[in-house]
Amino acid sequence: MTAALTLVATLIARDVRRGYAGGGAGLVCGFFLLSVVLFPFAIGPDRAVLMRVGAGAIWVAALLAALLPVERLVAPDVESGWFDQIRVHGLSLPLVMALRIVAHWLAFAPPLMLAALVAAGLFGLETTALVRVEAGLLLGTPGLAALAVATGALTAGLRGAGGLAGLLLLPLALPLLIFGAGSGDMGAPKLLAAVSLMLVAGAPWIAAAAIRSVRD
Amino acid sequence: MILELHQVACARGGRLLFTQLSLTLGAGEAVVVTGPNGIGKSSLLRLAAGLIAPFEGRVTRSGRIALATEDLALDTERRLGEALSFWARLDGLAAADRRVAASLDTVGLGKLADVPVRLLSTGQRRRAGLARVLAAQAPLWLLDEPGNGLDVAGVAMLERAIADHRAAGGAVLLTTHQPLALTDARTLALDGYVPA
Numbered sequence: 001m002t003a004a005l006t007l008v009a010t011l012i013a014r015d016v017r018r019g020y021a022g023g024g025a026g027l028v029c030g031f032f033l034l035s036v037v038l039f040p041f042a043i044g045p046d047r048a049v050l051m052r053v054g055a056g057a058i059w060v061a062a063l064l065a066a067l068l069p070v071e072r073l074v075a076p077d078v079e080s081g082w083f084d085q086i087r088v089h090g091l092s093l094p095l096v097m098a099l100r101i102v103a104h105w106l107a108f109a110p111p112l113m114l115a116a117l118v119a120a121g122l123f124g125l126e127t128t129a130l131v132r133v134e135a136g137l138l139l140g141t142p143g144l145a146a147l148a149v150a151t152g153a154l155t156a157g158l159r160g161a162g163g164l165a166g167l168l169l170l171p172l173a174l175p176l177l178i179f180g181a182g183s184g185d186m187g188a189p190k191l192l193a194a195v196s197l198m199l200v201a202g203a204p205w206i207a208a209a210a211i212r213s214v215r216d
Numbered sequence: 217m218i219l220e221l222h223q224v225a226c227a228r229g230g231r232l233l234f235t236q237l238s239l240t241l242g243a244g245e246a247v248v249v250t251g252p253n254g255i256g257k258s259s260l261l262r263l264a265a266g267l268i269a270p271f272e273g274r275v276t277r278s279g280r281i282a283l284a285t286e287d288l289a290l291d292t293e294r295r296l297g298e299a300l301s302f303w304a305r306l307d308g309l310a311a312a313d314r315r316v317a318a319s320l321d322t323v324g325l326g327k328l329a330d331v332p333v334r335l336l337s338t339g340q341r342r343r344a345g346l347a348r349v350l351a352a353q354a355p356l357w358l359l360d361e362p363g364n365g366l367d368v369a370g371v372a373m374l375e376r377a378i379a380d381h382r383a384a385g386g387a388v389l390l391t392t393h394q395p396l397a398l399t400d401a402r403t404l405a406l407d408g409y410v411p412a
Contacts, residue, residue, distance in 0.1 A: 003308045010305045021293060081287025088265050088283045089306050216268050
């Protein structure tokens with residue numbers, strides 16, 4: 001039991017450290033805030049309009065920001081033979097990918113949710129709307145992290161992986177966007193949680209299969 | 217018996233590399249795989265490691281494996297000692313840091329434990345790969361061209377490490393293009409698959 005916990009902690013700590021290394025989390029938050037700031041410039045300073053589109057704009061910015069680290073999530077470890085060593089050590093690839101999703105979420109979601117507080121201020125969101133947005137991000141970001149890891153694995157080693165990752169991730173993330181942006185609507189949080197859970201459950205297997213096919 | 221390959225065939229990229237290859241490796245034994253480039257030496261090692269499945273035949277292993285290839289698999293931004301300790305901790309070894317320090321001393325990198333991996337030279341990276349193998353304390357070593365990039369002292373260190381491992385009951389399967397002084401090592405020359 002202790003050995004299993006040590007293993008889990010070692011893998012998660014390594015990936016979280018890599019997530020924050022080189023300002024990775026700061027880059028995601030900076031990009032998120034910059035994207036959010038563009039909306040008032042584009043649609044004007046009308047407070048009522050900004051309040052109405054605020055939640056949707058925050059979710060669109062979060063999706064775009066989630067794309068940034070995708071290329072660094074899996075590909076460097078495929079190229080360096082890290083996953084070969086993982087397999088030689090007898091560790092299950094789906095388990096390792098599930099832990100990578102947890103680590104990516106820890107490195108990506110809390111800073112993003114903090115940045116969303118600032119974004120909510122820019123849109124003048126009221127407390128109730130802010131709580132809904134934050135709750136939506138809490139439910140949706142695990143799915144987004146899972147999608148990012150799976151996309152990173154599917155595009156690892158491919159030429160133009162960054163662009164391809166965008167083309168793959170954004171359509172698949174549409175359900176998260178729809179239910180996340182509409183998380184104030186009746187039933188939307190439950191659907192958001194369901195979609196997120198489905199992605200978290202499926203992504204480790206997809207990512208593991210993708211890595212095996214690249215290295216085999 | 218630490219490793220057994222029974223009537224194994226291996227295909228890569230739609231090409232049959234070798235067929236009906238049998239090999240057993242017991243405690244204290246070493247097999248040196250030779251052959252021209254692209255003949256399947258690295259694939260044989262990956263097959264023995266369980267990273268690829270045989271097209272035909274059976275691969276049996278007992279005990280843990282340590283694999284060293286040209287892919288270093290160490291986090292380049294981390295200090296060498298920390299990067300190696302990560303793998304030792306995954307092995308669940310007690311006193312991982314102490315084992316890593318000892319293995320770094322053995323390969324002559326003891327003074328570089330606090331240096332980021334990205335600053336190591338090619339030869340030092342090769343030594344680091346061997347340090348991970350030493351720290352793993354696995355009975356079976358799979359080494360892909362372990363002498364590449366090593367200087368004369370490095371090759372001597374490698375030969376000594378292999379001899380010590382065999383003396384302790386371990387087994388080694390390695391590919392090489394350069395002659396290594398390995399006592400009583402068997403040679404397996406791969407000459408490619410010729411269709412009947």
